[in-house]
Amino acid sequence: MAGRAARVNPTEFALLGLLAERPRTGYDIKKEVEERLAHFWSESYGHIYPMLARLRKRRLITMRAAGRRDGRQRNVYTITASGRRTLVAWFANPPAPPRPRNELLLRLMLGRFAPPGVLLRDVAAYRAGIAGGLGQLRGVERRLAGETDAEVADLAYWRMILSFGIELFETLERWCDATDRSLRELG
Amino acid sequence: MAGRAARVNPTEFALLGLLAERPRTGYDIKKEVEERLAHFWSESYGHIYPMLARLRKRRLITMRAAGRRDGRQRNVYTITASGRRTLVAWFANPPAPPRPRNELLLRLMLGRFAPPGVLLRDVAAYRAGIAGGLGQLRGVERRLAGETDAEVADLAYWRMILSFGIELFETLERWCDATDRSLRELG
DNA sequence: CGCCGCATGTAAGAGGTTACATGATTCG
DNA sequence: CGAATCATGTAACCTCTTACATGCGGCG
Numbered sequence: 162m163a164g165r166a167a168r169v170n171p172t173e174f175a176l177l178g179l180l181a182e183r184p185r186t187g188y189d190i191k192k193e194v195e196e197r198l199a200h201f202w203s204e205s206y207g208h209i210y211p212m213l214a215r216l217r218k219r220r221l222i223t224m225r226a227a228g229r230r231d232g233r234q235r236n237v238y239t240i241t242a243s244g245r246r247t248l249v250a251w252f253a254n255p256p257a258p259p260r261p262r263n264e265l266l267l268r269l270m271l272g273r274f275a276p277p278g279v280l281l282r283d284v285a286a287y288r289a290g291i292a293g294g295l296g297q298l299r300g301v302e303r304r305l306a307g308e309t310d311a312e313v314a315d316l317a318y319w320r321m322i323l324s325f326g327i328e329l330f331e332t333l334e335r336w337c338d339a340t341d342r343s344l345r346e347l348g
Numbered sequence: 349m350a351g352r353a354a355r356v357n358p359t360e361f362a363l364l365g366l367l368a369e370r371p372r373t374g375y376d377i378k379k380e381v382e383e384r385l386a387h388f389w390s391e392s393y394g395h396i397y398p399m400l401a402r403l404r405k406r407r408l409i410t411m412r413a414a415g416r417r418d419g420r421q422r423n424v425y426t427i428t429a430s431g432r433r434t435l436v437a438w439f440a441n442p443p444a445p446p447r448p449r450n451e452l453l454l455r456l457m458l459g460r461f462a463p464p465g466v467l468l469r470d471v472a473a474y475r476a477g478i479a480g481g482l483g484q485l486r487g488v489e490r491r492l493a494g495e496t497d498a499e500v501a502d503l504a505y506w507r508m509i510l511s512f513g514i515e516l517f518e519t520l521e522r523w524c525d526a527t528d529r530s531l532r533e534l535g
Numbered sequence: 536c537g538c539c540g541c542a543t544g545t546a547a548g549a550g551g552t553t554a555c556a557t558g559a560t561t562c563g
Numbered sequence: 564c565g566a567a568t569c570a571t572g573t574a575a576c577c578t579c580t581t582a583c584a585t586g587c588g589g590c591g
Contacts, residue, residue, distance in 0.1 A: 252466045259450070317533075325523055336512055
C-alpha cells in the first residue's frame with residue numbers, strides 16, 4: 162500500500178488536463194500547447210495522436226467524428242467522468258524531478274576545446290531564444306489582462322506561471338550578457 | 349554544402365569531451381557527471397556503456413583493459429587524435445534548442461483540478477531540489493577555490509557555469525517562496 | 536555476515552521526434 | 564495557381580532509463 166509513487170506519463174497528464182478544460186481535437190491541443198504553454202511545455206503530433214488513442218482505449222476520453230467545420234474532417238475528444246477522476250488521482254503522484262541537460266553549459270565546460278567564436282555564437286543564440294520566450298510571455302500577459310470572465314483561481318495560477326517565466330528569463334538574459342562579456346575578455 | 353546543421357548526439361559529445369580532458373573508465377565518467385556536472389547534466393550507465401562502444405567502433409576512442417586496481421576489472425577509454433578532431437568539428441553544430449518540459453508549471457496550469465495541498469507539496473519538493481542543487485554548487489565553488497594549478501581559461505569557464513546555476517537557483521528559490529504564499533492565499 | 540563501493544555491461548521498454556502520406560479549403 | 568492553414572494519422576527511428584545479472588574487496 163505504501164511504497165513507490167507510480168509516475169504518470171506527463172504527456173497523458175497534459176492531454177487529459179487540457180481535455181478537462183474543454184473538448185478539443187488533436188490539432189487544437191497542439192496549437193494550444195504552442196500558443197499558451199510554449200515556454201514550459203511541448204508536444205508533437207506524433208505523440209499526441211497515439212496518446213489520445215491510448216487514453217481512449219482506457220475509456221478516459223471519448224472521440225466523436227464531429228460535424229465537419231467547413232467540410233473538413235475533425236475528431237473531437239472529450240474527457241469522461243472516469244477521466245476526470247483519473248486526472249485528480251494522478252495529482253497524488255508527485256512530478257518526476259527534471260533531469261538536467263543543458264548543452265550550452267556542457268559546451269562551456271569543454272570550452273577549451275571549442276574553436277574561437279563558437280561559444281559567443283552559442284550564447285547569442287541562447288539569448289535570442291530567451292528574448293523570444295519573453296516576447297511570448299508578454300503576449301500571454303496582454304491576453305490575460307483582456308480576459309474578464311476568467312475564474313479568479315485560474316488567473317492566480319497564470320500569474321504564478323508567468324512570474325516563473327519572466328523572472329527566469331530575465332535572470333538568464335543578465336547571465337547571457339555577463340557571459341558574453343567574460344568570453345570576450347578571454348579572447 | 350550549405351543546409352541543415354547536423355545535430356550531434358549530446359551524450360556522445362559529453363563523453364568525448366570528458367575523455368578529451370583525460371582517460372577514464374565508464375564508472376569514472378558516471379561519477380564525474382554526478383559530482384561535477386550534476387546541476388546541468390546527467391547520464392546513466394545504461395547509456396554510457398553502449399555509447400562508449402559506439403565511439404570505439406568509430407575509432408574516436410580506444411579501450412585498454414587496464415591493470416586492475418585492487419584486483420578489480422577496469423576498462424580505461426582514451427580519446428584518439430581522430431576523436432579530438434571530431435570533438436572540435438562537433439562544436440560547429442549549434443546545440444539543439446531545449447524543449448521545455450516543466451511538470452510543476454503544467455500542474456499549476458491545471459491547478460483548479462488539483463486536490464487541496466498537492467500544489468503546496470509539489471512546490472515544496474521543487475524548492476528542496478533547488479536547495480540541494482545550491483548546496484552542490486557551493487561544494488564545487490569551494491573545490492574550485494582550492495585549485496591552484498588549474499588553467500586560467502578553465503577557471504573562467506567554471507565561473508560562468510557556476511554563476512548560471514547560482515543565479516538561476518536563487519531566482520527559483522524566490523519564486524518558490526512567492527508561489528507558496530500565493531497558494532496559501534488561494535486557500 | 537552483510538552492506539557498501541567499485542566495476543562492467545545487457546535487455547526491455549518507455550517516451551518522444553521526424554518524416555511521410557493524404558487531402559480539403561482559403562487567400563493572395 | 565501556389566502557399567498557408569486546417570486536419571489526421573502512421574512508421575521508422577533515436578534517445579535514454581530502469582531493472583537486471585555478475586562479481587570482488589573492504590569494513591564494521
